[in-house]
Amino acid sequence: MRKLPRSFYRRDSLELAPLLLNKLLVHGSRVVRIVEVEAYRGESDPASHAYRGCTARNATMFGREGHLYVYFTYGMHWCANVVCGEKGVARAVLLRAAAPVAGLAELRAARFGSSARRPPASQRDRDLCSGPAKLAQAMGLTGEHDGADLVLGDLGVVLAADGIEPPASPGTSTRIGLSAGTEQPWRFFVTGDPNVSRR
DNA sequence: ACCGGGATGTTCT
DNA sequence: GAACATCCCGGTG
Numbered sequence: 001m002r003k004l005p006r007s008f009y010r011r012d013s014l015e016l017a018p019l020l021l022n023k024l025l026v027h028g029s030r031v032v033r034i035v036e037v038e039a040y041r042g043e044s045d046p047a048s049h050a051y052r053g054c055t056a057r058n059a060t061m062f063g064r065e066g067h068l069y070v071y072f073t074y075g076m077h078w079c080a081n082v083v084c085g086e087k088g089v090a091r092a093v094l095l096r097a098a099a100p101v102a103g104l105a106e107l108r109a110a111r112f113g114s115s116a117r118r119p120p121a122s123q124r125d126r127d128l129c130s131g132p133a134k135l136a137q138a139m140g141l142t143g144e145h146d147g148a149d150l151v152l153g154d155l156g157v158v159l160a161a162d163g164i165e166p167p168a169s170p171g172t173s174t175r176i177g178l179s180a181g182t183e184q185p186w187r188f189f190v191t192g193d194p195n196v197s198r199r
Numbered sequence: 200a201c202c203g204g205g206a207t208g209t210t211c212t
Numbered sequence: 213g214a215a216c217a218t219c220c221c222g223g224t225g
Contacts, residue, residue: 074218075207
């Protein structure tokens with residue numbers, strides 16, 4: 001398991017997004033393998049939080065590459081992005097889904113509660129991280145992790161590579177859940193992985 | 200299986 | 213006041 005250097009993040013979000021597939025996201029003892037992402041491209045992208053410039057909410061997106069951008073939405077959900085590009089240029093990749101790898105008990109507790117009873121059919125492993133807010137909830141990522149440096153491992157959050165390469169031909173589609181910028185095929189996913197979010 | 204609506208509160212117009 | 217990079221549950225077929 002090899003932590004990714006700063007230079008890995010020094011690319012445009014469109015280039016970084018498919019490279020994030022099959023990378024490991026680590027938070028303490030919890031480890032997941034990223035299987036679905038979306039690229040966002042700042043000022044030129046009407047779907048991006050940075051489309052109308054830098055605000056208190058999206059400031060991390062304009063900051064240094066290799067940091068987490070975590071935002072709050074729909075009054076109850078957190079979503080996590082990886083900031084890339086160069087400082088001052090708002091580029092980020094939304095982490096949309098992942099496969100559980102380690103720390104399954106903690107992932108389940110964070111998503112479904114710590115009750116010891118047998119989970120119902122809806123509480124399957126593929127429901128742990130099969131969406132951006134589910135992924136953040138399972139991994140325990142909230143506003144306190146906004147701005148965390150993945151290269152330094154701030155707050156125990158790290159991005160790492162193991163033996164698994166990104167897919168040579170990832171699946172692609174338009175981005176999900178938007179009302180603008182819906183034309184660009186800037187969603188990338190590991191074809192056939194059961195943890196990829198469903199439409 | 201699919202579809203519709205409610206939850207819940209921050210951010211920006 | 214509206215929108216929101218979402219999710220869950222309960223309806224119906």
